[in-house]
Amino acid sequence: MPAGTLYRGREGMWSWVAHRVTGVLIFFFLFAHVLDTALVRVSPEAYDQTIDIYKNPVVNIMEYGLVGAILFHALNGLRIIAVDFWEKGPRYQKQMFWAVCGTWVVLMLGSFYWVLEHTLRQIFGS
Amino acid sequence: MSSTIENAPKIYGGGPSIEAPRSKRSPRSTKTNFELYSWLFMRLSGILLVVLVLGHLIIQLVIDGGVSRIGFAFVAGRWASPFWQTWDLIMLWLAELHGVNGLRTIINDYAERDQSRFWLKTLLYASALIVLFTGTLVIFTFDPNIGQ
Numbered sequence: 001m002p003a004g005t006l007y008r009g010r011e012g013m014w015s016w017v018a019h020r021v022t023g024v025l026i027f028f029f030l031f032a033h034v035l036d037t038a039l040v041r042v043s044p045e046a047y048d049q050t051i052d053i054y055k056n057p058v059v060n061i062m063e064y065g066l067v068g069a070i071l072f073h074a075l076n077g078l079r080i081i082a083v084d085f086w087e088k089g090p091r092y093q094k095q096m097f098w099a100v101c102g103t104w105v106v107l108m109l110g111s112f113y114w115v116l117e118h119t120l121r122q123i124f125g126s
Numbered sequence: 127m128s129s130t131i132e133n134a135p136k137i138y139g140g141g142p143s144i145e146a147p148r149s150k151r152s153p154r155s156t157k158t159n160f161e162l163y164s165w166l167f168m169r170l171s172g173i174l175l176v177v178l179v180l181g182h183l184i185i186q187l188v189i190d191g192g193v194s195r196i197g198f199a200f201v202a203g204r205w206a207s208p209f210w211q212t213w214d215l216i217m218l219w220l221a222e223l224h225g226v227n228g229l230r231t232i233i234n235d236y237a238e239r240d241q242s243r244f245w246l247k248t249l250l251y252a253s254a255l256i257v258l259f260t261g262t263l264v265i266f267t268f269d270p271n272i273g274q
Contacts, residue, residue, distance in 0.1 A: 024232065026225065027225035027228065034218065034257045034261045035257075035260065037201075037261070038260050038264045040198060040202075040268060040272075041264050041269075043272060043273055044198035044272065044273040045273070047197070047198045047201070051197055055193055055194065063187060067187065070183065074172075074175070074176045074179070077172045080169075081173065111187075111188060115187050115188065115193075117192055117194070118193050118194045
């Protein structure tokens with residue numbers, strides 16, 4: 001066991017780290033997102049100009065990253081609830097972590113085209 | 127082994143702390159059940175947010191052209207319905223409170239000086255007030271004819 005740390009790595013620690021990192025990312029996005037939506041109170045033009053930023057290819061790819069962060073936080077959050085409330089949860093926490101990762105990969109592959117459709121059409125035409 | 131004790135993490139005052147086993151309970155920790163309710167809130171709001179946020183993502187980013195069709199007219203169409211206004215209002219409050227409580231925990235974990243904790247939390251709660259006030263105001267006072 002390495003000195004100077006209470007943690008031993010593996011699924012339990014890394015899921016906890018990823019849960020924190022994705023949570024902080026989502027929190028900062030929410031702050032920006034409420035303010036950009038508030039522009040509907042200013043004028044339709046101000047809102048549409050700002051929302052055009054979301055349609056930029058680079059920002060569109062960041063949206064795909066946001067979807068990834070939210071999906072991981074949601075799936076791992078359900079795992080945490082299972083660990084806390086299901087009597088066999090702690091025993092199966094590792095298996096549930098890999099189930100979270102597997103479901104995450106499937107959902108990310110499944111949403112790839114739909115989330116990035118706008119950018120794919122811009123790059124490859126219609 | 128004395129080296130184990132020397133390497134033990136230092137405990138700083140101010141935030142929630144874990145007491146040594148079988149130590150006398152400090153009166154402070156038994157005053158309220160705030161941390162218990164905060165723990166329960168994270169789980170209950172989390173379940174609701176899975177439905178609310180994933181539904182929001184599917185509508186905004188996946189179906190029917192995704193982000194391509196979002197604009198003022200799209201927002202006006204959705205907020206014409208009290209159902210989506212209520213959806214967005216509940217999602218706003220639950221997501222912000224869930225996020226603030228998460229960030230509060232993170233500040234308690236990593237900000238070691240009392241001064242840093244105080245200022246980081248002040249900033250956090252101020253940002254939450256701005257987000258909740260602005261968001262709620264916008265949902266309730268949205269005017270589809272503002273440009274005319």
